[in-house]
Amino acid sequence: MLKILLNGAKGRMGTAIQEVSPDSGIAIAYSIERGGHLNIPADQVDVIVDFSTVEGSLAVLDYALKNKKPILIGTTGFNLEQLQAIKSAALTIPVLMSGNYAIGVNVLFYLTELAAEKLGKAYHAEIMEIHHALKVDAPSGTALALAETIANARGKTSHLQCGREGLTGKRTEDEIGLHALRGGDVVGEHTTYFIGQGERLELTQRTWDRLIYARGALRAACWLVTQKAPGLYNMRDVLNLNK
Secondary structure (H helix, E strand, O other): OEEEEEEOOOOHHHHHHHHHHHHHOEEEEEEEOOOOOOOOOHHHOOEEEEOOOHHHHHHHHHHHHHHOOOEEEOOOOOOHHHHHHHHHHOOOOEEEEOOOOOHHHHHHHHHHHHHHHHHOOOOEEEEEEEEOOOOOOOOOHHHHHHHHHHHHHOOOOOEEEEOOOOOOOOOOOOEEEEEEEEOOOOOEEEEEEEEOOOOEEEEEEEEOOOHHHHHHHHHHHHHHOOOOOOEEEOHHHHOOOOO
16 A cells, blocks of 8 residues: 655645545555654655645655655645755655646646647637636636647647736737636636637536545556656656656
């Protein structure tokens, strides 16, 4: 049974990981709350899973380096210097880093990139996202990342158009439209549209259970522990989407 060191055990993701781990054949050998100690026997840990704070993440990264343990990082908010420290660590140990561990979302990114590349600008790109009424930002981070994926696939000549109102003029091929809906208790839904002459391609991912992020992280941790070579990995590597 895979044994993990869970950093950030009392956070939202840490709690979710503890909830789903029994069904994943994974044992949480040690869990750390904010400010927890790292006097943990290395031979009782196979992989480190980190969903904590920037400071907590860097502390457990140091533990991973000293003990040559692979580490999965789900913490966000690092500055450039801190990101460089993570990249440097990846020269010595396997490091997996992602801002979203949902399997379906990562496949959506892949399919969106493929569609944008193959269809080209003749197919107008639009993105619609739906979230619960309590979400305070729009568009969502995932929607913005999808727009960036499309722009990169098309050579970064696109520009974002967040909503439309009034006399906007004719749509240009370079536009990527983003539209946000808010209401109810929707966990998350993202659709990318590629609208051409006579046909339309729609790619949709819907989330109704927040535990998918924890399940995806544990799947990634199981993959990471099999990687013997040091490197900075992401979910495309886990899902074999780079080929």
